[in-house]
Amino acid sequence: MIPSLSRYDDWRHAVAHFRAVAATLVFYGLAWAILVAAPPASAGPPSIVTPVPLRDLDTLIAQTERGVLVAMASWCGPCKAELPHLVKLHKHYHGQGLALYGVSVDFAGAQAMQPMVNRFGVEFPVYWVGEAGVERYGLNPIPMLVFIQNGRVVDRLQGAHSEEELRTIFDNFLTPREP
Structure with missing residues (x-):
């Protein structure tokens, strides 16, 4: 009431x-x-860009066994070029235990990224962290891929990549390493 x-x-x-x-x-x-x-296992509607407090993203990272944060912004040309490849590869690698999470750093808010998510049919979760997230997680320059293994950031990769490059990068990331 x-x-x-x-x-x-x-x-x-x-x-x-x-x-x-x-x-x-x-x-x-x-x-x-x-x-x-959990992210959907099958095709579905595009994600809704969701604003999240940084502590919630910290928790998500801490709980991620093997994943990649995709740092991007709606105004970023290279981000727009790379995103269709990531959408396609998400469908391939999701079943292999690789979680993709979009992280929007748009200063204009979550609504700035939503048209791009809709346009490319992004099905993996996309969170908005804005300027605070850029500073906290070192998400500059973009696009940037932040690799997470067992709750820890293990690598970063800057710049846009072709689908073939991303496939090789993800295959290498998923390949078990000997101690």
Whole structure:
């Protein structure tokens, strides 16, 4: 039930209350989506670019056995060139235990990346971290691939790559290493 505005001293208090309630709902919804939900195994609709607090992305990284963060932005030409290859390769490597996560660094917010995600049919999760994420995770320059193994960043690769290059890179990443 939504309380009537007469309960509040003025409209600013009502707006503050509704913002607090909305923020709480968004936080718990995102936490559930990141920590509980798995990316779809089969073809489906494009992902929804989701803003996430950095601590939630830290948790996702810590829980990733083998994955790649794809740092990108809607204004980045090389990102647009590489993204269709990543979409195609996600379908191939998802069944082999490789998780791909898009990380939007658009300063304009999550909505800036959504048209690009829709255009290319990106099915792997895409999270928006903005400027704070660029600094925290060293996501400059873009595009950048950040390789995660057993919860730790093990490598970074800058620049756009062809589908063949990415296939070789992912194959090497998935190949077990001898101690």
